[in-house]
Amino acid sequence: MILAAPISRVSVLARGARLLLFAGAAAALASCSMFDDFNPFGGEKYKMVIEPDVPASKAYDQGLAQLANGAPQDAAKKFTDLGEKFPDSDWARKGLLMTTYAQYQAGDFDSAEASAERYVKLYPKSQEAAYALYLEASSYYRQIPDISRDQERAAKALAAFQQVIKDYPNSEYVEDSKYKIQVTTDQLAGKEMSIGRFYLNRRNYTAAINRFRSVLTAYQTTRHSEEALYRLVEAYLGLGITDEAQTAAAVLGHNFPDGDWYKDAYNLLKNGGLSPKENQQSWISKLYHSVVPS
Numbered sequence: 001m002i003l004a005a006p007i008s009r010v011s012v013l014a015r016g017a018r019l020l021l022f023a024g025a026a027a028a029l030a031s032c033s034m035f036d037d038f039n040p041f042g043g044e045k046y047k048m049v050i051e052p053d054v055p056a057s058k059a060y061d062q063g064l065a066q067l068a069n070g071a072p073q074d075a076a077k078k079f080t081d082l083g084e085k086f087p088d089s090d091w092a093r094k095g096l097l098m099t100t101y102a103q104y105q106a107g108d109f110d111s112a113e114a115s116a117e118r119y120v121k122l123y124p125k126s127q128e129a130a131y132a133l134y135l136e137a138s139s140y141y142r143q144i145p146d147i148s149r150d151q152e153r154a155a156k157a158l159a160a161f162q163q164v165i166k167d168y169p170n171s172e173y174v175e176d177s178k179y180k181i182q183v184t185t186d187q188l189a190g191k192e193m194s195i196g197r198f199y200l201n202r203r204n205y206t207a208a209i210n211r212f213r214s215v216l217t218a219y220q221t222t223r224h225s226e227e228a229l230y231r232l233v234e235a236y237l238g239l240g241i242t243d244e245a246q247t248a249a250a251v252l253g254h255n256f257p258d259g260d261w262y263k264d265a266y267n268l269l270k271n272g273g274l275s276p277k278e279n280q281q282s283w284i285s286k287l288y289h290s291v292v293p294s
Contacts, residue, residue, distance in 0.1 A: 056086050060098075109143050119132040144184070155188065165177055182221075193228065196210075200235055212228040226259055
């Protein structure tokens, strides 16, 4: 007869411990399964990812490389991250400027405007502040629509370019800003002329006069001022205010004597038995500071 070996107390305890360990693991798994049901992120699992520290200079160079490789959007993100990782350093300033430039190159003009505005606000005395403001103005400029649409962007571009000249008169961006101011003012004047003609064609002469007056007051140096003076002749004749019509024609002849608009104005008055004659008390005469002999 074979007798079973006696079971020691230690063996029983060891076996019990293994059973408890197994039961605990099973309970833990069940618990995880239960909580997964209430997890708002579903079954998504999160892993701790330790990213290697990248020196600021290397991150900056990486952004430059992405710009050179034709990936301005990626470069903008890299420069933005640079500012976030080194917020109290000079790299933050450099990163913000390059973020602005990269966004501009990517055609993300709304973001470039916001970044440039932030840069000028934070670093108005820096050497690159003029460039940041120029980028802001250029972002508005690149979004100027055709003459039939609202010209809010043109007005903002004009104000920003004027600020470049005013705040940074010795910067290298002044000459180009002056040129774009001319283009922008011509655009704004063209919009006023378009609306003025609209009112004139509908014989709303008072509204038309207000628009043409705006052209002469705000955009007198643009190419539209010549036509604006002629249109004033038409509008004032439509209202029967011959004195102002004659003054508009006289000022037109004084400033643009060889132009077709003056010839048309002269003939228009002549057909009504009138001729160009300046009233020095007229707002038109005072605006141009000219006296044309009658």
